Amino acid sequence: MTRTINPDYIRGDLYTQRFEQGKRENTLILNMGPQHPSTHGVLRVVLEMDGEYIVRAEPVLGYLHRMHEKMAEVKSYVGFMPNMGRVDYLHPLAWNWSYAGAVERLAGIEVPRRAEFLRVIATELNRISSHLLWWGAYLLDLGAFTPIMYAFEDREILMDILQRPTGARLTYSYFRLGGVGADMDERCLRQILDFVPYLRKKLPVYKDLVTDNVILRKRLEGVGDMDVDMCRRYGATGPILRGAGLASDTRLNETYSVYNEIDFDIPSFPETDAMARYMVRIREIEESLKIVEQAVAMIPEGEILIKGAPKPNWKAPAGEAYFATEGARGKVGVWVVSDGGKSPYRIKLRAPGFSNLSLFAEASQGTLLADAVAIMGSIDMVIPEIDR
Amino acid sequence: MNALKSFWKNIASLWSLIVGLQVTGKAFCGPQVTVHYPRQTVGPEGLEGFRGHMELVPSVKDPAIPKCISCMMCATSCPSKCLTVVKQKEPKPTEEQLKAMAEAEARGEKVKKLSAPKNPAQFIYDFSLCSFCNTCVENCPVGSIRFTTNVYFATTNKADLQMNLVERLAKQAASGKTVPGEKPKKAAKTETAQSEA
Numbered sequence: 342m343t344r345t346i347n348p349d350y351i352r353g354d355l356y357t358q359r360f361e362q363g364k365r366e367n368t369l370i371l372n373m374g375p376q377h378p379s380t381h382g383v384l385r386v387v388l389e390m391d392g393e394y395i396v397r398a399e400p401v402l403g404y405l406h407r408m409h410e411k412m413a414e415v416k417s418y419v420g421f422m423p424n425m426g427r428v429d430y431l432h433p434l435a436w437n438w439s440y441a442g443a444v445e446r447l448a449g450i451e452v453p454r455r456a457e458f459l460r461v462i463a464t465e466l467n468r469i470s471s472h473l474l475w476w477g478a479y480l481l482d483l484g485a486f487t488p489i490m491y492a493f494e495d496r497e498i499l500m501d502i503l504q505r506p507t508g509a510r511l512t513y514s515y516f517r518l519g520g521v522g523a524d525m526d527e528r529c530l531r532q533i534l535d536f537v538p539y540l541r542k543k544l545p546v547y548k549d550l551v552t553d554n555v556i557l558r559k560r561l562e563g564v565g566d567m568d569v570d571m572c573r574r575y576g577a578t579g580p581i582l583r584g585a586g587l588a589s590d591t592r593l594n595e596t597y598s599v600y601n602e603i604d605f606d607i608p609s610f611p612e613t614d615a616m617a618r619y620m621v622r623i624r625e626i627e628e629s630l631k632i633v634e635q636a637v638a639m640i641p642e643g644e645i646l647i648k649g650a651p652k653p654n655w656k657a658p659a660g661e662a663y664f665a666t667e668g669a670r671g672k673v674g675v676w677v678v679s680d681g682g683k684s685p686y687r688i689k690l691r692a693p694g695f696s697n698l699s700l701f702a703e704a705s706q707g708t709l710l711a712d713a714v715a716i717m718g719s720i721d722m723v724i725p726e727i728d729r
Numbered sequence: 730m731n732a733l734k735s736f737w738k739n740i741a742s743l744w745s746l747i748v749g750l751q752v753t754g755k756a757f758c759g760p761q762v763t764v765h766y767p768r769q770t771v772g773p774e775g776l777e778g779f780r781g782h783m784e785l786v787p788s789v790k791d792p793a794i795p796k797c798i799s800c801m802m803c804a805t806s807c808p809s810k811c812l813t814v815v816k817q818k819e820p821k822p823t824e825e826q827l828k829a830m831a832e833a834e835a836r837g838e839k840v841k842k843l844s845a846p847k848n849p850a851q852f853i854y855d856f857s858l859c860s861f862c863n864t865c866v867e868n869c870p871v872g873s874i875r876f877t878t879n880v881y882f883a884t885t886n887k888a889d890l891q892m893n894l895v896e897r898l899a900k901q902a903a904s905g906k907t908v909p910g911e912k913p914k915k916a917a918k919t920e921t922a923q924s925e926a
């Protein structure tokens with residue numbers, strides 16, 4: 342029996358056809374993803390392998406492109422907020438904030454002080470939950486199954502806390518133009534205050550369980566060098582930049598809201614390897630706890646939404662504005678252009694993950710395939726955010 | 730000297746593994762934190778604030794009829810376009826009424842047409858499109874729409890996700906399970922006044 346094979350099928354898709362083999366002859370081209378468990382969703386990396394070593398790696402994007410930027414052009418200013426909860430599902434409140442901040446800057450809206458504190462508290466709790474999930478999933482990538490169970494136990498408490506004001510457990514749409522959607526009552530604030538010492542007690546356990554573990558250290562130390570120079574070339578921000586030794590954080594360097602009134606440090610580690618990025622995130626959990634504790638103590642009474650907050654048929658004044666916040670993965674920027682209509686003329690979303698992923702191609706050259714997984718995980722990718 | 734150093738290093742490394750095992754051992758003996766779903770469910774305090782699908786709030790007089798006045802605010806402001814409100818048609822006048830109208834016209838008076846009841850004929854909600862953003866709740870002038878805390882809603886049929894909320898409310902009223910709504914807050918009223926202005 343003769344079997345006919347479609348020649349197009351063998352040649353692969355457009356991307357595979359264009360991916361040329363390098364100078365060496367005896368290399369193997371390998372697709373990692375888009376369904377590989379360690380690529381966290383639908384990232385595809387085309388690898389040129391020499392044995393177990395990576396000669397070249399190229400990320401292929403676009404499998405989760407949902408046209409958020411284009412959708413903004415047909416939605417009202419208020420109606421675009423739910424989209425911001427879905428760009429980055431792990432730290433949606435940073436995106437909420439960037440968008441709300443950009444429109445508020447455009448329209449000159451002052452946010453009430455209580456709302457600013459509520460924003461800080463919610464965003465920091467969300468940052469902790471994002472880092473906890475990264476922590477569990479990263480170790481899962483590296484082959485340790487147990488930690489994610491611990492991470493989810495604590496994350497569940499955080500989601501219970503955030504569910505009360507925001508109404509959701511994952512894709513929050515909590516912020517409003519000119520404030521927040523709901524107040525945190527006494528009980529909610531007390532829950533938060535109870536959570537802070539609880540997690541503080543849990544962090545040393547994490548340290549014993551994972552951070553000090555010799556297997557983890559051997560796998561992460563000296564793997565995936567990303568120095569400041571490389572970060573600058575690709576525009577990497579967030580824990581990657583801080584893991585390269587540069588203590589740069591949008592919350593303090595381009596301070597917004599009430600962050601300058603709160604006392605906290607920016608952790609940075611000069612080792613530039615995957616372990617440094619790991620340590621930055623673990624330290625950031627502690628710092629976020631510090632911020633939350635202070636913010637709850639400082640929160641004033643008052644309005645949570647300005648009077649006459651924008652309604653769905655609200656028209657923004659013509660002009661443009663940019664607002665950046667510090668997300669769990671780096672600088673989250675939203676640029677809004679308005680022609681004075683009911684929906685934005687153009688919105689540009691600056692996803693930190695996109696720039697951060699670009700470093701992977703360079704950092705993974707010449708490493709073992711197993712190390713590439715460790716590097717990829719240490720970037721903390723969220724594919725929906727990269728593809729938008 | 731070097732051999733001694735590496736020996737101690739190995740011991741320390743081994744110790745780090747034992748410490749890790751201690752942690753897992755402790756957690757193993759600790760209490761269970763998860764809920765065995767079909768046998769156990771999360772209590773109502775765990776569902777507070779959770780946004781399930783939408784439902785209509787019954788009016789004070791008749792639990793089978795929603796408060797809704799078919800103003801379309803929710804349907805027009807919904808960013809996901811998942812609400813469809815169908816207004817009631819004007820009722821057909823009976824013959825006596827027609828006669829009375831004709832007489833009134835003959836007398837040169839203004840004819841009063843019969844007005845349709847305000848509550849909607851149909852209120853279709855597409856659960857599969859909803860983004861749980863709260864916009865409809867915030868913009869409803871009479872507080873007639875709200876979220877349920879139904880976390881257990883699951884279906885294998887896509888058509889089940891298109892809910893007719895008016896029908897649902899009537900069914901609930903028939904089985905005596907309606908939850909009365911709160912009075913709309915004062916703040917909500919002033920907000921609507923602004924939006925209408």
Ligand code: SF4
Nearest residue numbers: 807859860862863865
């Ligand atoms: S919650 Fe949002 S998406 Fe869902 S029906 Fe209401 S306005 Fe529409």
Ligand code: SF4
Nearest residue numbers: 797798800801803869
């Ligand atoms: S639910 Fe509220 S907003 Fe929607 S049509 Fe009825 S009264 Fe208007």
